[in-house]
Amino acid sequence: MKILVPVKRVVDYNVKVRVKADGTGVETSGVKMSMNPFDEIAVEEAVRLKEKGVATEIVAISMGVAACAETIRTALAMGADRGILVESDADLQPLAVAKLLKAIADKEQPGLIILGKQAIDDDMSATGQMLAALLGWAQGTFASKVVVEGDHALVTREVDGGLETVKLALPAIVTTDLRLNEPRYASLPNIMKARKKPIETIKPADLGVDPAPRLTVLKVVEPAKRQAGVKVGSVAELVAKLRTEAKVI
């Protein structure tokens, strides 16, 4: 079975993001970029399935500027076999990404596509679900456990009430939650091997997809700074303030 794992290049989770002066987005030039952490979990899960003998090949896919090849290289160092870079300078929104992924899935015929449940930059949490709809495949989102048995997969999902297990007919879509696994570090020999693994570069047009954005971002602003708190002297004072100032009781 072949597994596709899309990996997104995002601002590193340790970086304190700054909004661009013109309000069009966040500053990414000169900022450390890394693989979306949920996608690392997806790669790890695919590699574990390969180690168990369930998967035979893992293809890492990234979309965007040429530097996304580095993100693919990280996935290759973790254990993916080859990469596909869909190179585009366009602002790639979830629907466009889902359409591009569908076109790749049609060609590659994977048994499973594992995606991060969301990217930490825009927090859309949409691509996996859209892709499932476009392909007409079953989906197990926010997975905390994945077991592949024969022609189906059992996916345990973290839901409000507890854990829910769904049975999906393969091929299927899985999106990863934080507790699915702990991604491995790339070892030095694997970093070296990753250099020699192939990355194919294609354009959206090669897949017959128009990636033009459908949504317009009007403005990006910094969240309001938290005001300093006040200390109250007694419970009575607290209750009075909640009633007269905060007007919540």
Added chain:
Amino acid sequence: MDFALTPDQEAVREAVARICRRFDDAYWLAHDRDGIFPHELLQALAADGWLGICIPEEYGGSGLGITEAAIMMQAVAQSGAAMSGASAIHMNIFGLNPVVKFGTDAQKHRMLPPLVAGREQACFGVTEPDAGLDTTRLKTRAEKHGDRYVVHGQKIWTSTAQVAHKILLLARTTPIERVGRKTEGLSLFYTTLDRSRAEVRAIDKMGRKAVDSNQVFFDGMEIPEEDRIGEEGRGFEYILHGLNPERILIAAEAVGVGLVALERATAYARERVVFGRPIGQNQGIQHPLAESWMELEAARLMVMNAAWHYDTGRPAGAAANAAKYLAAEAGFKACTAAVMTHGGFGYAKEYHVERYLREIIIPRLAPVSPQLVLCYIAERVLGLPRSY
């Protein structure tokens, strides 16, 4: 001219930093107290192949350059492991370069893979109490008896000899009176440190307690002929080949120690409130830290420059010596500033910066004194007459 790290180099730094993150301040504080060798760090790095970073691929390594090794060693030191972490693996990273360069294929297959895998550790037996940097005057002698050599003599500042299985040993095989030039007649061996014929005595020292430094006394230790590296009498020449890379790595480690000290000081300056404002708002606190950043960054660039010289086959002596000098001095200044920024707390072990200050003395002193670096630059770069 491109000053950015390549994606592979970024990957090296990132992966090493992630491994080192498992060894936190509490780990190093405990090892600084009990003096136990940080075996866990060495094994963690060995498990992911990091000890073989400079060893050719056919012997189990990855065949990368000194540039990548320097990036790795800076990351180790900068994690807070400082010299206790760096010195624990330093010998594995580049110490066996003479074997790589001058060993036979059979020797390389025998000697290198166990070191890469972390199954064996090695120490470096060159310095002697009465020779110091005047290496050709060393007195340890290895006499040939049939197919083996018998060693008598004494080495000093042999790091990790308490835990090492092997020793890279430089000894005189032809008496100095019988050679044309004093650099001749020394031979290099990589052999088992036979503790029944070699006594290892730890030196109690200022810092880096977890990684031992020793005096080693050889009393008839036998070395089979097949453990001699290269030709008899040419050992000094072989050792020289590894000196520049060693300086580059030590310099990278010093930059790492300086940077972690600076990180700690900056974080403290931001949080510590006195007279109603963070102390980091005061220029008296800011300026020494800003100065340290500039000096460390300049030293780091010199380290990378020296590594580039070496990796591209250019003469690297001037840059490697300059990098080691600049990095050690910048690191020392940063560690001092870090302690002073912490005020009284800087003197307390639980703030860690005093340990960095004790450990940063090592790259100032070793492997060559700052004064001899200045002499080297004056003589070899500026063309002034030799002063010593």
